[in-house]
Amino acid sequence: VVFNGTVTLANGVKLEMVKVEPGTFTMSKRDGDNFSGEVEHQKTLTKPFYIGKYEVTQEQWYALMKSTIRNQRDKAKKTSWPLKGEGNKYPVYYVSWKEAMNFCEKMNQYAPAGWKFMLPTETQWEFAARGGKRSRGYKYSGSDNLDEVGWYENNSGDTAHEVGGKAPNELGLYDMSGNVWEWCLDNSQSKSNNTRAEFDRSYSDSDGTDRVCRGGGWLNYAKSSRSANRSNDGPGDRGNGLGFRLALVPVQ
Numbered sequence: 001v002v003f004n005g006t007v008t009l010a011n012g013v014k015l016e017m018v019k020v021e022p023g024t025f026t027m028s029k030r031d032g033d034n035f036s037g038e039v040e041h042q043k044t045l046t047k048p049f050y051i052g053k054y055e056v057t058q059e060q061w062y063a064l065m066k067s068t069i070r071n072q073r074d075k076a077k078k079t080s081w082p083l084k085g086e087g088n089k090y091p092v093y094y095v096s097w098k099e100a101m102n103f104c105e106k107m108n109q110y111a112p113a114g115w116k117f118m119l120p121t122e123t124q125w126e127f128a129a130r131g132g133k134r135s136r137g138y139k140y141s142g143s144d145n146l147d148e149v150g151w152y153e154n155n156s157g158d159t160a161h162e163v164g165g166k167a168p169n170e171l172g173l174y175d176m177s178g179n180v181w182e183w184c185l186d187n188s189q190s191k192s193n194n195t196r197a198e199f200d201r202s203y204s205d206s207d208g209t210d211r212v213c214r215g216g217g218w219l220n221y222a223k224s225s226r227s228a229n230r231s232n233d234g235p236g237d238r239g240n241g242l243g244f245r246l247a248l249v250p251v252q
Contacts, residue, residue: 050248054163059088085160120247131170141176142169150178156218188232217241
């Protein structure tokens with residue numbers, strides 16, 4: 001059976017993915033706002049992969065994990081923390097890296113033969129954010145004008161927004177700049193040229209080292225939503241501006 005890019009979860013909930021063909025690109029491309037850890041270099045991806053058309057939504061999370069956004073907040077034992085967007089099409093947040101990996105593992109009941117669900121590596125994430133082989137070299141994912149493609153401090157109204165509300169990038173991916181930060185698979189590296197392009201790891205990996213998150217969020221300056229920008233949090237950390245996007249990768 002050929003995978004058509006759409007997974008149907010419980011109660012008919014759809015999860016759409018976009019295929020990204022392999023290629024070579026300039027990672028951490030100089031854009032005038034780079035930090036010292038963004039070391040411009042060439043990276044090559046040798047295998048195709050799929051990545052979520054949208055950030056994982058609260059509806060999709062509930063369909064698989066049976067947990068609402070209020071449940072997620074309460075798991076952090078911070079019932080006073082504010083919700084920043086609640087509803088089926090809002091991105092899920094208050095999700096730790098470990099929980100995101102658990103979601104990926106549970107998604108494998110839907111995986112086509114020869115593939116498995118995983119968080120994207122930092123390299124895969126940036127390649128996709130830049131538009132893959134269709135890239136036009138934009139500073140943000142899909143534009144040099146962040147207001148066109150992302151929700152951030154200046155336009156968010158201090159909240160997350162439903163996915164897909166801004167223009168997509170060259171691959172048809174939405175919200176890779178802004179809305180919520182997105183977990184990646186990698187342990188945090190101080191320099192981007194030290195990252196591994198393609199790898200996988202155990203879903204139950206207990207290493208406590210910080211993990212990478214990408215894309216910026218509704219609460220951040222525009223500088224944080226650049227495709228080159230990198231950040232990190234502990235694998236058990238949660239926040240109301242931190243979610244994730246699913247990847248589907250070839251079984252190694």
